[in-house]
Structures are given as C-alpha cells and as structure tokens.
Amino acid sequence: MSKTYGILALFDTPPAIYEAAKSVRKAGYTKWDVITPCPLHGMDGAMGITRSKVPIFTFIGGFIGFWVGMFIAWYMGAYDYPLIVNGMPYFSPIFPFPVAYEMTILLAAFGTLGGMFVTNRLPMHYHPVMNYDRFERLTDDKFAVIIEAEDALFDMQKTREFLESFGPAEVTVITDEEEAE
Amino acid sequence: MSTSSDVMPAGVSAAGVKGPGNWSLRCLLIGIVFSLLSLFGLLFTTDASDPSRPFLGYMLAVVYWLSILIGMQFLIMLWWMFDAGWSVIIRRQFEHMISALPWLGVLLLPLVIMGLVDTQSGKVAWVWMSMDAPVAGTSGTVADDVLYLHKAPYLNNPFFLLRFFIYFAVWAGLAWAFRTWSFRMDATGDHKYVHRSRVLAAFGLFLSAMATTFASIDWFMTLNYHWFSTMFGVWYFSAAMRAALAAGVLVLFYMGSRTDGLKGIVNSAHYHFMGCLMLAFTVFWAYISFSQYFLIYNANIPEETFWYNIREMNKDGTYNSWWWISMALIFAYFLFPFLYLLWHRNKQGNRLKFIAIWILVFHFIDLYWNIMPQKLWADNEMGYDVRYFTVSWIDVTMFIGVGGIVLWSFLRSASQERPIPIRDPRIKESLNYHE
Numbered sequence: 001m002s003k004t005y006g007i008l009a010l011f012d013t014p015p016a017i018y019e020a021a022k023s024v025r026k027a028g029y030t031k032w033d034v035i036t037p038c039p040l041h042g043m044d045g046a047m048g049i050t051r052s053k054v055p056i057f058t059f060i061g062g063f064i065g066f067w068v069g070m071f072i073a074w075y076m077g078a079y080d081y082p083l084i085v086n087g088m089p090y091f092s093p094i095f096p097f098p099v100a101y102e103m104t105i106l107l108a109a110f111g112t113l114g115g116m117f118v119t120n121r122l123p124m125h126y127h128p129v130m131n132y133d134r135f136e137r138l139t140d141d142k143f144a145v146i147i148e149a150e151d152a153l154f155d156m157q158k159t160r161e162f163l164e165s166f167g168p169a170e171v172t173v174i175t176d177e178e179e180a181e
Numbered sequence: 182m183s184t185s186s187d188v189m190p191a192g193v194s195a196a197g198v199k200g201p202g203n204w205s206l207r208c209l210l211i212g213i214v215f216s217l218l219s220l221f222g223l224l225f226t227t228d229a230s231d232p233s234r235p236f237l238g239y240m241l242a243v244v245y246w247l248s249i250l251i252g253m254q255f256l257i258m259l260w261w262m263f264d265a266g267w268s269v270i271i272r273r274q275f276e277h278m279i280s281a282l283p284w285l286g287v288l289l290l291p292l293v294i295m296g297l298v299d300t301q302s303g304k305v306a307w308v309w310m311s312m313d314a315p316v317a318g319t320s321g322t323v324a325d326d327v328l329y330l331h332k333a334p335y336l337n338n339p340f341f342l343l344r345f346f347i348y349f350a351v352w353a354g355l356a357w358a359f360r361t362w363s364f365r366m367d368a369t370g371d372h373k374y375v376h377r378s379r380v381l382a383a384f385g386l387f388l389s390a391m392a393t394t395f396a397s398i399d400w401f402m403t404l405n406y407h408w409f410s411t412m413f414g415v416w417y418f419s420a421a422m423r424a425a426l427a428a429g430v431l432v433l434f435y436m437g438s439r440t441d442g443l444k445g446i447v448n449s450a451h452y453h454f455m456g457c458l459m460l461a462f463t464v465f466w467a468y469i470s471f472s473q474y475f476l477i478y479n480a481n482i483p484e485e486t487f488w489y490n491i492r493e494m495n496k497d498g499t500y501n502s503w504w505w506i507s508m509a510l511i512f513a514y515f516l517f518p519f520l521y522l523l524w525h526r527n528k529q530g531n532r533l534k535f536i537a538i539w540i541l542v543f544h545f546i547d548l549y550w551n552i553m554p555q556k557l558w559a560d561n562e563m564g565y566d567v568r569y570f571t572v573s574w575i576d577v578t579m580f581i582g583v584g585g586i587v588l589w590s591f592l593r594s595a596s597q598e599r600p601i602p603i604r605d606p607r608i609k610e611s612l613n614y615h616e
Contacts, residue, residue, distance in 0.1 A: 041615065051525055059523065086481065094478055097471065 005128035005176040006032075006148040007159050009168035010137075014040050017143035020166045021046045024145055027162065031151040035129060035144045054115040061111020062104045069100030128176040146174065198442050198595040205592035212585025219579035220291060223304075226575075231557060231568060233306035235575045240292055240306070240400065241548055242579035245424075246587050247285045248417065248544070251352065251393055252425025254279050255418070257359055258389065261382035266610030267454060270446060270601045274432045275425075276363050277598070279356040281590035286349035288583055293345050297338055306555065309336050309406045317556035317565035318487075328407050328484075336403060344399055351392040355385045360594075363602055370604040393418050401552045408488040412473035416551065419466040424544045426459045427537040432591075434534055442600050449529055450615045456528025459540070463522060467515040491554050491567045502570040506550050514543040545580075 011017040014036075021034050025048045034047060073096030077083070082090045117123070129135060129146060138144055145168075147159055156173075163171050223239045253275040260268045295304070300311035308314050309332075312324040323329050329336070358381055362374040394414025402413050433452065436442035477485045492503040521527050521536055549570060559566040602608060 055523070055525075086479070094475065097475065 002175040002177050004149045004156070005131075005174045006146045006151075006154075007156075007163060008129070008132060008144050008146040008172050008174050009163040009166065010134065010170045010172070011143045011145070011166075011168050014143065016166070016168075017145065018043065018046050020145050020163075020168070023166065024147065027153070029147055029151050029153055031148040031154075033146055033148075035138045035146065037139050037141065037143075040143075053119050054112060057111040057115025057118070058108050059111070061114075062108035065103040065105070065107030066100045068107070069103035070096060072096075072103075073099055128174055131177060132172065132174055142169070197598050197600055198436070198439060198592065203592050203596055205589050205596065208585045208592060209589035210585075212582050212587075212589055215578045215582030215585060216288060217582075219575050219582050222575045222578070223291065223295075227302075227304075232303040233308075233555075234568070234571075234573060236292065236295070236304055236306045237404075237553055237555075238573050238575040239579050240289070241545075241552055241576055242583050243285055243289045243292075244400065244552075245545055245548055245580065246281075246583045247289075248421035248548075249424045249428045250279050250282050250285065250356075250587070251389070251418075252421035252423070253429060254282070254352065254355060254359075254389060255386070255422060256425060256429070258355075258382040258386045261359075261379050262386065264379070264607075266607040267451065267614040269605050269607050269611035270443065271429065271433065271451060271455070273363070273598075273600065273602050274436055274443075274595075275429060276360050277591050277594040278428075278432065278587070280360060280594040281587040282356045283349065283353040284586050284590060285583070286353060288586065289345075293342060297342065306404055309403060310338060310341075315558045317558040319564065332406065336406060341399060344395060348392040348396045351385075351388045355381070355389060359385075363605075364598050366604050367599055367602055372606055375606060390418070393421065404552065404555050405488055407484055410473050410477070410485070410488075412469055412476070415469050416466075416473060419462060419469045420544060420547055422462045423459070423466050423540055426455060426462060427540040427544070430455050430459070430533055430537040431541075436595075436600060442595075446601060446612065448615065452530075452533055453525075453528045453616060456522060456533050456536075459528075459536070460519070460522035463515065463518045463540075467519070470510075470515075487556075491556060492550065495567065496565075501567060503550065503554055503567075506546060506570055510543070510547055510550060514540075514547060 009020065011020060017034060017036065018040065021043065024032055025046065034043060036043070070093065074091045077085075077096075078090035084090075088095060129138075129144075132138075132144075134142065145163065147154060147163070153159075160171055160173075219239055219242070223235045226235055228234055256268075257272055257275050257279070259265075260272055292305075296307050296310045299305055300313075303311075303314065305311070308316070309323055309329055313322050315322055316326050316329075319326070359378060362378050365371070366374040394417075397414045397417035401417070402408065402410070430452070433443070433447055433455065437444060437447040474489065477489060492507060493500065494504065495501045518536055518540060526532065527536065553568060553570065555568050556565040557568055558564070601612075605611075
C-alpha cells in the first residue's frame with residue numbers, strides 16, 4: 001500500500017527557492033516545508049517561521065535545576081543529617097548557591113537538548129521525502145519545496161500547476177510507503 | 182598595502198554628525214559650570230559629622246562616567262582581538278566616546294592633589310594619607326596601625342601619585358592610538374592599521390585590565406584599607422562592562438535616529454547582539470559580586486567580614502539603609518534584568534532602551550554601595566559610626582558636570598569623523614549583519 005505524501009518541486013538556485021517559498025506562504029498553505037542542503041539566510045522570514053520554542057524548555061530545565069540544587073542542600077544539611085559546619089546555619093541560600101547554580105546550568109542544558117529533540121520530532125529515522133529518487137541531491141546542490149497532501153488547500157491538479165508556475169527543474173509526486181501488514 | 186574600496190551607504194555624510202541637534206558646545210558649557218560648582222563644594226563646604234562626604238560624591242560621579250568609557254575601551258579591544266565583523270559600526274561610536282578619557286583624568290586630579298596637600302581637615306576620604314588621623318574602631322592613629330604599616334610600601338603618597346598617572350597614561354594612550362589609527366584608515370584605506378590595532382589590543386587588554394584593577398584598589402578599596410579582596414578589581418570591570426553596554430545602546434539609539442548618523446545603517450540584529458552581551462555581563466556581574474561575598478562569608482575572618490557588616494547593620498545589629506540597597510542590588514540589578522533580557526523581544530526598540538536606562542541607574546547605586554560605606558570615627562564605646570546611604574547635592578552636580586564633559590567630547594569627535602569606518606575590511610559584514 002502506498003499513499004500520496006505530497007508534491008515536491010525541485011529548484012537549482014537559492015533565489016528561486018526563496019521566491020517559491022514566499023509564494024507558497026502567500027497562497028495560504030500551512031503544511032509544507034523547504035529542504036535545502038545548507039541554511040539560507042532569510043528563509044525563516046520567507047516561510048513565516050516564528051522563533052524556536054527551545055528556550056522555553058531551557059528555562060524550565062534551569063528553573064527546576066535551581067530548586068533541585070537548593071533542595072539537595074536543604075535535605076542533606078538541615079533535614080536528613082543536620083551538622084554544624086564552620087558555625088554556619090544548617091541551611092542558608094548562600095553557601096549552596098554554587099550547587100544550585102551548577103544544577104541550573106546542567107538541567108538547562110538537558111532542557112535545551114531535550115527541547116531540540118521534541119520540537120524537531122527527533123529521532124526520525126524515516127521521512128517520505130527519502131523515497132524521492134534524487135533525495136541525495138537535496139543534501140548537495142538542489143533545493144526543494146514540498147506541499148503535503150494533508151494540507152486543506154491541497155489539490156493534485158491545482159497544486160501541481162501552482163508549483164510548475166515557478167519554473168522548477170522538476171515537479172514530482174512523493175508517495176509514503178506504508179509497512180506491509 | 183592592501184585596501185578595500187569605499188563602502189558608502191546613502192546618507193553617510195563625510196563629516197559626521199553636525200548641525201541641529203549636535204549640542205556639543207551646550208554640553209561643554211554645562212560640563213564646565215557644574216564641574217566648577219562641584220569643585221567649589223568639594224573645597225569650601227564643611228560637614229562636621231562627615232567631612233569627607235563631598236570628596237566621595239565628587240569621586241563617585243567621575244568614576245561613574247569613567248567606568249562607562251573603560252568598558253567601551255575594553256569592548257573595542259575585545260572586538261579587535263576576536264576580529265569581530267558585526268560590531269564594526271558600533272566600534273566607531275565607542276571610539277568617539279573614549280575621546281573623553283584624558284578629561285576624566287583631569288577631573289579626578291583635584292582629589293589626588295587634595296589627598297597630598299590636605300592632611301588635617303579630614304575632608305580626604307583616603308584616611309591612610311594622613312598619618313595622624315584616628316582610625317575608626319581603634320584607639321590609635323594611622324601611624325600606629327600595624328595593618329597600615331604592613332601595607333605602607335604600596336600605600337604611600339609618591340607611589341599612589343605615580344600609579345594615578347600610569348592608569349590614565351594607559352587608558353588615554355590606548356584611546357589615542359585606537360582612535361587615530363581607525364580615523365587614518367578612513368582616510369587612506371591602509372589595512373596596516375587593522376593589524377596594528379589587533380596587536381595593540383592584545384597588549385592593551387592586559388594593560389587596561391591591570392590599570393582598572395589597581396585603580397579600583399587605590400581609589401575605592403583603600404577607603405577601608407584594612408579590607409582586601411582579590412575580586413574587587415574584577416567587580417569594577419564587570420560593572421564597567423554593564424554600564425558601557427547600556428550606555429552604548431543609548432548612543433546607538435541616538436545615532437540611529439539621525440540621518441547624518443546611523444539612520445538606516447544600524448539594524449535590529451545589532452541591537453539584539455548588544456542585548457545579548459548585556460545579558461551575559463548581567464550574569465557576569467552577579468557571578469563576581471556573589472563570589473566575593475561567598476568567599477568572605479565562608480572564610481569568616483573579621484578583617485574581611487566587617488566590610489559586609491557595615492553594609493548591612495548598625496552597631497546594635499539593626500538593619501541600616503545599606504541593607505535595603507543590598508536587597509535592591511540583588512533583585513533589581515541582577516534578577517530583574519536577567520529575567521527581562523532572557524526574552525528575545527525585550528532586546529529590541531523601546532524595551533531595550535528601558536533596560537539600558539534601568540541598568541545605568543542601578544550602576545550608580547552599585548557604585549554607592551561599593552564605595553560610600555565607611556567607618557567614621559565617633560566618640561562612643563564601639564569607636565565608629567557608619568556612613569549611611571544619602572544623596573548629596575555634589576553627587577548630582579558632579580554627575581551632570583562630568584556627563585557634560587563626556588558628551589561634549591563624544592559629540593565633538595562625532596562631528597569631525599565619519600559615523601562608520603568606511604574603509605574597514607569588515608564594514609560590509611557589519612552593514613549586512615542579520616541574525
């Protein structure tokens with residue numbers, strides 16, 4: 001069994017893909033993507049991509065880390081095994097600060113890494129575009145726009161004509177191979 | 182010789198910021214009038230309970246502006262060292278600003294002369310300069326104080342005077358070299374000035390770091406000369422960097438609003454990166470300030486802890502005004518700007534302008550907190566009082582006076598040279614910079 005994943009248009013140059021991306025966005029498509037072998041400056045703006053959500057994960061990680069660090073110091077120093085050290089109180093926010101600070105950085109880093117995986121939906125070992133016979137060129141010197149069949153505006157005939165109007169090198173239908181049962 | 186072709190965006194005048202809105206002469210007039218007024222107050226006002234208060238107010242205002250210029254000079258050198266491309270148009274604004282460095286030496290000189298000449302009136306806050314001054318908290322004088330005698334090979338008038346001139350020779354000399362070479366590159370396009378500036382920046386960072394560290398020891402730390410902290414010089418550096426970035430952002434907004442300045446040249450990415458640096462140095466300042474407190478707290482040695490004690494409580498253990506300032510510094514000078522600058526949208530436009538002004542206000546309070554509290558001699562059983570947080574008129578007039586001089590120097594330089602270094606090899610990278 002196989003079903004249509006979307007229509008892919010292949011371009012040779014960054015300016016061509018940049019203009020195509022702007023037009024696709026203007027036409028109102030929402031489920032589409034651009035595949036390029038390298039980062040293109042300004043592509044985020046052309047595609048209308050808003051800022052990454054990763055900093056939220058970083059902040060949550062750091063926030064938890066700070067309080068975990070403080071909790072460890074309180075639990076060990078003031079609750080589980082109270083011990084007078086250097087005439088200082090059992091617990092104070094001052095001396096465990098380096099611990100809390102290091103935990104903040106550690107968990108903020110974990111949050112960043114985890115957030116990157118979550119927002120990018122990684123790990124992703126299979127993507128329908130891999131079925132494209134010239135997929136390797138997309139990691140080398142070609143640029144592609146792909147509009148997914150799940151998009152509300154998707155129409156096999158009209159979307160194909162729409163993409164062809166940009167003068168791409170080729171327009172192909174990408175199919176999604178489903179596993180045999 | 183390698184050169185680059187002219188890169189002249191439309192609107193960049195050859196002669197810089199001129200004409201309406203360039204109030205350099207007004208600034209100079211205000212600067213001279215208010216500085217003289219403050220000097221008059223320094224010399225002729227007397228306050229029996231705290232005779233050295235005008236001296237500190239005068240110094241505070243000068244070192245406030247000095248910190249901004251030192252920080253900008255550090256940033257110029259850092260950008261040379263890292264061969265930074267994005268910052269080239271900002272570097273030129275800082276080159277205009279640091280033209281005021283020699284003048285700050287002139288403004289600070291009356292304090293040094295006063296310290297050398299006036300050993301009787303008690304108006305000089307550097308108490309160790311007069312041998313027969315009573316030491317607050319003890320029954321003796323400076324000449325009897327074993328802690329002074331131990332430090333006398335460093336803390337003596339001739340060496341102090343020599344060091345004063347070395348510091349300003351370093352700062353003003355570096356400012357002269359970086360400015361001259363950058364402007365010559367505008368005229369000739371000769372890239373040898375880039376290589377020269379980069380070599381000088383490598384040595385200059387070291388020299389300026391030394392000068393800044395020892396200047397803060399000489400001028401601020403010796404106000405309580407029993408006390409010592411190896412973090413103190415780094416604190417002044419970190420505070421200077423925060424102030425320089427905040428002031429630098431305001432300079433960018435001013436220049437960015439002028440068609441003969443940077444209008445259409447400075448873009449959101451430049452502001453965003455200045456905001457990122459502000460965030461980084463907010464954390465750095467907190468790290469340094471806290472580290473100093475943390476080490477002294479843990480070591481718990483009376484010679485060190487008294488410095489924090491007088492910033493927290495009175496003789497009888499009740500909180501004094503410095504305790505509230507301490508809390509304000511933690512929550513309003515670190516925590517709030519830190520959380521605020523984490524947000525991307527706060528590093529643009531009016532939101533960035535707001536936090537820059539906020540940081541510049543609290544920078545002054547931070548200087549108050551670090552410099553002003555001092556043990557004052559008092560005839561009571563504990564032998565000392567603490568100078569509380571007050572704002573005296575001389576703090577304000579001198580702040581305006583030094584500010585007038587600095588802004589005059591900046592505007593004069595900005596009216597004589599181009600607003601961007603048009604023949605810098607990385608100017609195109611800076612003009613086209615984006616996130």
